[in-house]
Every structure is written in structure tokens, then in C-alpha cells.
Amino acid sequence: MVRSKKRKILVVTPTYPHSEKIRGVPGFIREICTLLAEQDYLVDVLAPYYEGAKPIARYNNITVYRFRYAIPGMHAKTAHDNTHSTVAANDIPPIWRPFYSHFLQRKLIKLIKLYDYEAIHAHWLVPQGWAAAKACIALGGGIPLICSAYGLDLRPAEGFERTARQLVLKYAKHVTVTSRANQERLKRTHPEINRKISVLPVGVDLATLFCRMPYVKRQKHALLFVGRLSPESGLHTLIKAMPLIQAHVPEIRLFVVGDGPDRKSLEEFAKEYGCHHQVQFIGSLAPPAVALFYNKARMVVIPTQPINADGFLEDEERMAQVCIEAMGCKCPVIISGLDWIREIVVDEQTGKVMRSSSPEDLSDKVLWVLSHPLETKQMVTKAHERVQLNFDIARCGDLLRTFLNNG
Numbered sequence: 028m029v030r031s032k033k034r035k036i037l038v039v040t041p042t043y044p045h046s047e048k049i050r051g052v053p054g055f056i057r058e059i060c061t062l063l064a065e066q067d068y069l070v071d072v073l074a075p076y077y078e079g080a081k082p083i084a085r086y087n088n089i090t091v092y093r094f095r096y097a098i099p100g101m102h103a104k105t106a107h108d109n110t111h112s113t114v115a116a117n118d119i120p121p122i123w124r125p126f127y128s129h130f131l132q133r134k135l136i137k138l139i140k141l142y143d144y145e146a147i148h149a150h151w152l153v154p155q156g157w158a159a160a161k162a163c164i165a166l167g168g169g170i171p172l173i174c175s176a177y178g179l180d181l182r183p184a185e186g187f188e189r190t191a192r193q194l195v196l197k198y199a200k201h202v203t204v205t206s207r208a209n210q211e212r213l214k215r216t217h218p219e220i221n222r223k224i225s226v227l228p229v230g231v232d233l234a235t236l237f238c239r240m241p242y243v244k245r246q247k248h249a250l251l252f253v254g255r256l257s258p259e260s261g262l263h264t265l266i267k268a269m270p271l272i273q274a275h276v277p278e279i280r281l282f283v284v285g286d287g288p289d290r291k292s293l294e295e296f297a298k299e300y301g302c303h304h305q306v307q308f309i310g311s312l313a314p315p316a317v318a319l320f321y322n323k324a325r326m327v328v329i330p331t332q333p334i335n336a337d338g339f340l341e342d343e344e345r346m347a348q349v350c351i352e353a354m355g356c357k358c359p360v361i362i363s364g365l366d367w368i369r370e371i372v373v374d375e376q377t378g379k380v381m382r383s384s385s386p387e388d389l390s391d392k393v394l395w396v397l398s399h400p401l402e403t404k405q406m407v408t409k410a411h412e413r414v415q416l417n418f419d420i421a422r423c424g425d426l427l428r429t430f431l432n433n434g
Contacts, residue, residue, distance in 0.1 A: 071142065172195075
């Protein structure tokens, strides 16, 4: 039997960790590219160069190209963290940002000329999607462009950002977002894309990585937070709740996995509240180590809170991913009741939903989980079934293949 020829696609992304062992960089894009490469596609990836990286490398049958945007020694020191969407949030010095978009577009044109791509998938509308649309237009069009919008892509924009976003939304064959709430948000600001926008959830490897490890014993009094330490993390609320929880459960401990700009201030905040001996800041970990923490923790707390009046979250996708990972590891979840979370957590059925910025309500939820083991076990079982059905990386790969094939 003659095997059908694989379709060649190009994935444009601000980050591509070459291994699941890289610390602090979520692996969703790498995992979904690997899934596509194992099935119907030849996958090329275009990502920014960082100091010490190989300009061209192959990982898991995927060719990764990295474009330079600055003089030697001035690139990012490590692979970018893809929890943010724009160049400005990817730790690129302002002087190099115009060059970033220029050299990204230039490298795209070169690759498109060299290879017969049947589709391009750009993660983030600006600058990745915008550069891809500009490159395709410059070469006469014809290549279907699929764009996935995240984070800052969904926030109201002005000036260049708005113009660039309109261009890519007009040119793209299909646009994906991570939740129905974000689908409605983008439809309101750009009603012209109503017929070409779909939901592509953040997928997680629930089969081999984020799953229950039967040989790992849970620590009865261990709370866990996983995420970027930024103002919207809501970790201040959790630290405020610690003395309230300790009044009933003196043995309680909080482990904080992740890093970010607020780490030092949060460590000082814990000292002010007199609970710094019960709060341990671990730092960033590779995904396998994070999975081990999920399996050891008694529960995961995600007290995310918007820092803007519009309720917008920059780090929404990462918080959703943390929630799915924890549920995949059969760890109880307490999370803030934001619009997008209702698609993952059903309050009192698959998790506990807390009032945002309320340490008292958070404390009550934690104490309930600690004192209701049978009800919590039933809740965890339903949560595990829900994420297996809706958020496994294999299902997300099937959805993406549908969009690429229809393109």
C-alpha cells in the first residue's frame, strides 16, 4: 500500500521549548506540533533566536528555525515564556522590537519561497499572525493562514496594534481562541470574523504526563499554587487567607511553584502576614516536576484576579492550563469564578469556585475540602472525567487538523 504524502505546514510562534524539561515555559505549542508531526504533517516551526540556540535544529521530527532580530549578545537569554502574547511582554528590549517584526517577516518570506507549505499556523495575532499575513500578501497570497489568539490579542487595542490585528483577522482563513467566553469577546470587537472563528482549547498531555501517580502519596496539609508571580496571580489573596486557615489547621503549608516580577514583594508580603515559615517559594520547574507537585498536593488554589476594570487577564491561558493539569492529576481545585473558568470547573461538582479577592471565602473553601474527604473524592472523579473528555491534547490535535484540512 502506498502511503499518502504528508502535508507540509509552518508554525509561527514566540516560543518553542525543545524539551519538556525546560523550566517555566508551557509546552502546549510543542506538544501539539509533535502530535501533528506524528500523524499527517511535516512540521516546520519558526521561533525567535535566543542566546546559545541553534539557528536550525530538529526535535521529534520537527524542524525548528530561529530568526535573529538583534546584534549578537542582545537577544533573549532563554526561550521566551509563551504566557504572554506580544513582543513587549516577551522581555525584548524596546530598541529591538521594530527589528523583531521586520526580521520575522523577512524570514517568513524566505521560508515560504523555499518550501511548498500547504498552510501556516500562527500563534498570537500580533506580531506572529500579522507578520505571516504580510509575508503571504507580499508573495501574492494563496497559502491558508490559521491564527490562534491568546492573552493580549483579545484586549481592546489602538494605533498600530489595532491596525495590525484587523489586517490579520481579515486575511486569516480561520481564527481560534481558547474558550467560548473569548470567542464572544472577539466577535464583539470584530464582528466581521463571526463565521471563521472557533474554539481550540489549551490541550494538556493527560495520558502520560499530567496524570495520577499511584505510588505518590498526597501530603494532607499541602496547598499548591502554580503560575506566574504577577499582580493578576491573586497570590496576595491566598497569603492573606493563610492565617485564617492556620487558626483551624496549624499544620497547613503552601508551596508556590513559578516565578515572575512579583516574587520578592510576595515573599515580603508573607513576612508581613506572619506566615512566611508556612509559605515556600519553589521557583520555576520543568513540567514533569510540576506534575509531581500536583500529585503530592492536597489541593491546588488558583486565586486569579483581574487587575483592570474590564476583567481582562493576560495570563488566562496559563491559569486554565494549570487548572486542567491539576484535575488531570486528580487534585482538588479551588479557583476564582471568572467567565472562562466555567467551561472547565463546574462549582460544587468538579471544583470549588471562590469569590475573587476574598481571603475569607478562600479560607472557607480550603477548610471545606480538608474536612469533606468523601465529597471531595467524588468531585475529583467528575473533574478528571471532564478534562479527559474535553481538554486532552489528542482531542485538541484532532480539532486543529480539521481547521488545517479545511484551510
